[in-house]
Amino acid sequence: MAAKTGPMTTIKDSVHDHISVDGVAADLLDTGPVQRLRRIAQLGTVTLVYPSANHTRFEHSLGVYHLADRALDSLGVAGTEAERVRAAALCHDIGHAPFSHNVEELLHRHTGLYHDDVTGLLVDSEVGDVLREHDLDPERVAGLVAGDGQYGQLVSGELDVDRMDYLVRDAHHTGVPYGTIDHERLIRELTFADGSLVLGEGNVQTAESLLMARALMTPTVYAHPVARISKAMLRRATERLLESPDISAEQVRRMDDYDLICALRTAPEAEAFARRYDRRELFKRAVWAEYDDTPAHLREADHETVRELEAEIADRAELSPEAVVVDVPPEPSMTESTAEVLVGGEVRRLADRSPLVTGLRTARKQQWRMGVYTIADATDRVGRAAADVLGLDIDGALVSSVRRRVNASLERFEAGADE
Amino acid sequence: MAAKTGPMTTIKDSVHDHISVDGVAADLLDTGPVQRLRRIAQLGTVTLVYPSANHTRFEHSLGVYHLADRALDSLGVAGTEAERVRAAALCHDIGHAPFSHNVEELLHRHTGLYHDDVTGLLVDSEVGDVLREHDLDPERVAGLVAGDGQYGQLVSGELDVDRMDYLVRDAHHTGVPYGTIDHERLIRELTFADGSLVLGEGNVQTAESLLMARALMTPTVYAHPVARISKAMLRRATERLLESPDISAEQVRRMDDYDLICALRTAPEAEAFARRYDRRELFKRAVWAEYDDTPAHLREADHETVRELEAEIADRAELSPEAVVVDVPPEPSMTESTAEVLVGGEVRRLADRSPLVTGLRTARKQQWRMGVYTIADATDRVGRAAADVLGLDIDGALVSSVRRRVNASLERFEAGADE
């Protein structure tokens, strides 16, 4: 029996005002893995660009829980099914490593796990105990976190409450208004059709507004060049840390931000980075290349290959390998295009209705940048070395013109201090 | 000499907080034509959809003045040139008829003037006197309002402060967040290059965000179907009013909202409308057709032709001609596509840089709707008559399917009450 029981807690939130937590969620709130989210920055190193962006995965998780609760209400889902979804909403981020996505790829190479692979964390932990006390199966909750089934789409899908919360919350805390979506309307308009979670009749613009918001927040906030550089540095430092025999990737995955920063500060391999990070002495850009100017073999290179290229560039530029970072983003994703909307009583893919979605897909590719970063006074020689080594179709004299071709829109705030 | 002089007035505004008004603007504030804007609703009949949208052209004009002042500051423009722009910003809307754009086309047919044709209003009026007292030439101010010259672009152009103010203000007052742009950033990033007003380096997204905001506000607010229907009714009533020999189009143009409503209430030709308007008993949709389903001859029909078609439809449906409105919007405009941005030191058209702009252009056409509206209990027979008369390529049985093909996203709030 999973009806809501026990005392209700009301929590004040800067985005959703009052959030009422009860039932299984109230008990989950007191567990270590959920409380740990208080010490994981939602946007990792983005605070180095937007100093107000210090919000945490904990407040975000409360927000996702709140929106899930309202959506379930609006969809008329109650009982055990609803409790399971609420539990998944509150716990959906407990698999995050310190600094959220910043070291996720690195840890995945070591552990094979992404942040939404939470089965292990849910089954064998006090979280699992709480779920079982409420007669909820941890594995099914983990399935919802991974997006399984009809209700999983609400937690992790095209139109999920995760995205609705983070866009509004990130806008509130960074001060960048682009994420200010009409989340109340989105919640009210969610409905199920043919087993899919879709937006009801009359919501093409509502769906578009969600995509627009993300399309504008991505280059301005999430993939801001300064955030990318600092993330690349943090990743590199953590990589060095993992070379120490005393520390495992699984341990890092369980750390919070405090642990990781302190570990970096004390590890001989990483302390130089920690000092730079504390003082915000970030690497500068040596060279950037757009998607079409980046050779395919480089776009597809695996981690080892990239490390070798970095070493080779550093060698040519007479620097230590630590001083060069090659940052190759993943292929531009197309995932939003599957969001669905009811049009004239039929479920239609938004991509088929919305010419804007096609534009967004192209925009994403246009915003893609491969970057090589290094210490402030070596950008010129690293730029030339990188052009040679990476086979960018330019000679040294052209590096600067490449730099100019950069989508300048990605360079902004604190530019003087950073780049 | 047009330096700022005289006492400064500080006005509290719900959008920009404190607005300081001095120099010529402080004197213009006290003139009749500017005070009249207090009684012209910014969004006309949109308040019938969004009840909080009661803001006026006066507060908008103050906002435009404020943003112009800040932009001039940021651009380093001072002295007489700046005073002229500030005067134009504050006065840019004095040519608006009651209910803003709602009866603009109608009056244009009678007077040949649009709301930004303000030369007459500026030269021969107390506004002109104030301008001359400050050694400003009314004709040059009128030129700025019409968008002439380098500085005219700031008042009326692709990236003008008019649009920046109204998007944010309309969002604030309707409660629809889509207009929440980063206007401070836009203002700071304006610059002149090759005699054009452009956005500086690194602002492709900034420019896109302005277009997105408008693209989402248009169907949701400005062209909301209920707003279109009530606007069509108001236009029709005013047309009848103008048939009276006692009242001229020029007189209506000088009225404020109070005058027009009272005139409609007392004119025998229009009082039925006034009663409907006061009670919000609006016409309902008989048929809608998308752009490609509307015959070209209908899309291009002039006013007289449309009146004849309405009469013919009414006749077939056995209704008085007053009870049928055929609403043919103008061709979808493409104007934004000329906005310019600095990229790599060169002025580039946003349309060439931004795949989103292409999407927007298509979206605008997709949102276009021809509509036939009538009294609540005659929608079926008017729908059939309209399909026949207008040569929609459908027989009566298909009207409802056409209706379903309607971009459902345009149907929303208060739907139950309205349509």
Place this chain on the structure above:
Amino acid sequence: MAAKTGPMTTIKDSVHDHISVDGVAADLLDTGPVQRLRRIAQLGTVTLVYPSANHTRFEHSLGVYHLADRALDSLGVAGTEAERVRAAALCHDIGHAPFSHNVEELLHRHTGLYHDDVTGLLVDSEVGDVLREHDLDPERVAGLVAGDGQYGQLVSGELDVDRMDYLVRDAHHTGVPYGTIDHERLIRELTFADGSLVLGEGNVQTAESLLMARALMTPTVYAHPVARISKAMLRRATERLLESPDISAEQVRRMDDYDLICALRTAPEAEAFARRYDRRELFKRAVWAEYDDTPAHLREADHETVRELEAEIADRAELSPEAVVVDVPPEPSMTESTAEVLVGGEVRRLADRSPLVTGLRTARKQQWRMGVYTIADATDRVGRAAADVLGLDIDGALVSSVRRRVNASLERFEAGADE
């Protein structure tokens, strides 16, 4: 049976976001008396001080309905009782005359009715028909509007939802943040104890915050001197209008703002005022006196006496009686001091718990001002005449010092233009 039935309408509000209207409220929405509230400015002439303050009684009434609905939910009140309260909340302001409170006292002298005397309007009108269709007794709904009974306190009492809505809404639209209360918390904390509506345990500050908000909004917004002056002028003009045999106080009471303004514009007795109002050419202050400096006989003078004093002052200053207004506010009210809060399980008057409440009572008296207003170029001679006639204990030479003793905090925005 008064369960919620029929279609639900969702209305977007700039303050509360989405408001769902159903049951009797959805039907009341379509009545003339409720739609008329769209054309009654919430704050009357306050827009002459705060140009963004153009919100209406209609949107406020929707807000009050919404908060009542949430409070009923939180209090666990449902069924007919709740429908009755919701109906009262939506209709609570239908008794307002044009420009809300501005001419209320004047009409009361003629009709004996205040804005919350709505029995007549509810019983014999289409509103009454709708109520009866929903099996609700119009007289009992009118009783709730007047504050009768336990649930009447929710609509009109110390801690009513009317006040919660208007403080937040007026802050939103004026831009003055003082009214920004935590209305969600207030709603959640309302409870019944011993038949009274009180705030639950732990809410002394919550209650205080409501009083503080009003204490700061009153002098800054509601009783701003420019608002008082323009209100006095509007009242005077309406008084002249009522001298015409063609128009009755009951008719004026049923007008909307458009009607009244147009009536003033066309009535020979009032057109001079209308012209002034349209151009915002307001009277200026000739003299102000604090509470203790105003003789008791003047503070208690009835309307006729005040008219005679005005005539006498005008006579001495060689002006027409129309050019002098003596404005004597009512005695400072003390009503808030009865709000109650649970403290340690007992119902306690806030006044007994909160030293701030005592301070507020004194502050209200300190803010009280008697004012004499006249045309701009006669303030000096009217000031001297007023001192004489009103028996202010000062000779002509002291008028200016009285003026200095004025609580300067009441003079603010647009001061240059107004006073």
Place this chain on the structure above:
Amino acid sequence: MAAKTGPMTTIKDSVHDHISVDGVAADLLDTGPVQRLRRIAQLGTVTLVYPSANHTRFEHSLGVYHLADRALDSLGVAGTEAERVRAAALCHDIGHAPFSHNVEELLHRHTGLYHDDVTGLLVDSEVGDVLREHDLDPERVAGLVAGDGQYGQLVSGELDVDRMDYLVRDAHHTGVPYGTIDHERLIRELTFADGSLVLGEGNVQTAESLLMARALMTPTVYAHPVARISKAMLRRATERLLESPDISAEQVRRMDDYDLICALRTAPEAEAFARRYDRRELFKRAVWAEYDDTPAHLREADHETVRELEAEIADRAELSPEAVVVDVPPEPSMTESTAEVLVGGEVRRLADRSPLVTGLRTARKQQWRMGVYTIADATDRVGRAAADVLGLDIDGALVSSVRRRVNASLERFEAGADE
């Protein structure tokens, strides 16, 4: 020469939107002591009550710099004088220990320094070097931080920009609206009279609003009981940490939040606390007493005496001394009452003009609470022991009634989970 030079940096802030940093401030921004503020939580343990309150001293310092810059502009102060004030504004918090005020008293006992004693930090550090490069004397800047002189009042005084920023910022991040003051108006109305910083004519309410905001934020946020309990625990843990010979108070003072948390996690004396803190397993209240119920000798007891009392209570309750915390807040302060306002051309103390100020003084005393806290399952026996030992004029049976007399308004959010 201290004119603004060098590149300007624009930083996006969630409260003030865009903040432009240039001159000495731009160079100070890159120093270690200023960057360290990124890792000091503005409200320390308050995030355990308001989970969104994760903002830092860094963003607050930027805000204070921004408001100082605007105030200087409005006051017409420029040149070296202004640069000195801007430097002081940006650096005013570099003396804060980890978790801001939470361990300040403790460190003061060891070092004799409060957070605004920054002379040492300014003179002998890279901050001092930057100041000297800009021809600014670090000692004079430190003097401004301490509130010296006419301009020091702007940085640290009754009406300082520090308070204006933190009230608005804390409201934004906690979600508690009480701190939403009209800071733009406050800044505009600051003026100098007789060498004092005062609010100009007409600003009694403006000044009152600042006091009201703080009066409501204090019990609701800053002195929220859960914040007090967790602060008492953090203080106690840090005290134990300082007993270790390896760590000095001066070292702790220079730490950031990461350092302190990691130090507590690894120190044998403190790890139990760290575990509790990480899981938010806070002590619960054993007893509270109002000001008048707390014997004077206890209110005035020094640290050593309190430690002895704790030990004695623990002993009677058969607990380890670590498990009992006696929290005696300092005497209720009265400092605001010296704020000054121009009234009728004369500088008047707000306290003499505002009956609200008197109310606030009394309210502060009324909100004062002595508290004894302990582990969850020992509250009853610790409560009885504390009543005995502390000489509360109650016997064991009355402890619960004392508890009821508690100003219940201090108990709120997450009450279920905490107390």
